[in-house]
Amino acid sequence: MADQPGYGFTPGPQGAPQPSSQGNGLAVAALVLGIIAVVLCFVVILNWILAILAIIFGAIGMSKANKIGGKGKGMATAGLALGVIGAILGVVIVVWAMQQMKRARRFGNITMPDTRTVAEMTMPAPDRLAA
Numbered sequence: 001m002a003d004q005p006g007y008g009f010t011p012g013p014q015g016a017p018q019p020s021s022q023g024n025g026l027a028v029a030a031l032v033l034g035i036i037a038v039v040l041c042f043v044v045i046l047n048w049i050l051a052i053l054a055i056i057f058g059a060i061g062m063s064k065a066n067k068i069g070g071k072g073k074g075m076a077t078a079g080l081a082l083g084v085i086g087a088i089l090g091v092v093i094v095v096w097a098m099q100q101m102k103r104a105r106r107f108g109n110i111t112m113p114d115t116r117t118v119a120e121m122t123m124p125a126p127d128r129l130a131a
Contacts, residue, residue, distance in 0.1 A: 022068055022071075023071065023072065024061055024064055024065050024068065024071050024072025024073075024075070024076065026057045026058075026060050026061035026064055026072075026076065027057075027058070027061035027062075027064070027065060027072030027073070027074075027075035027076035027079060028072070028075055029053075029057045029061070029079070030054050030055075030057035030058035030061050030075065030076050030078075030079025030080060030083065031054075031058075031075045031076075031078050031079035031082070032079070033050050033051075033053050033054035033057060033079065033083065034050075034051070034054035034058070034078065034079040034080070034081070034082025034083045034085075034086060035082055036050050037050035037051040037054055037082065037083055037085075037086025037087070037090075038082050038085055038086045038089065040086075041086055041089035041090050041093060042093055044090060044093070044094055047086055047087070047089075047090040048087060048090055050083075050086065051083045051084070051086040051087035051090065052083070052087070053083070054079050054080065054082060054083025054086065055080055055083040055084060055087070057076075057079060058076045058077065058078075058079040058080025058081075058083055059076075059080060061073075061075070061076030061079065061080075062076040062077060062080065064076075
């Protein structure tokens with residue numbers, strides 16, 4: 001029996017278990033989108049799209065980070081926060097721009113285009129007809 005291979009030999013562990021090499025791409029995406037949303041907060045529609053995506057990816061990235069041992073949780077949280085900040089800045093800028101337009105219109109700083117038709121422009125003024 002001594003000549004049988006492996007007899008009396010107990011193999012040791014095959015090595016320490018490797019930590020999960022799985023990254024958290026959603027956390028990275030949330031952070032990048034959040035940064036871009038804050039930087040481009042004055043581009044209204046694009047800002048809102050980026051901010052909403054940063055918020056969604058941040059929330060999903062935080063959930064995934066909890067499942068894989070916290071990897072990327074900070075980036076996901078930062079992306080979520082920057083997405084919220086970008087969305088708020090976008091709303092504030094739109095409200096501010098609307099108020100400025102209303103204020104400028106009230107004080108006559110904005111000239112509205114002439115809406116008369118060509119026929120109305122070529123007709124003599126009513127006070128000239130009487131003379």
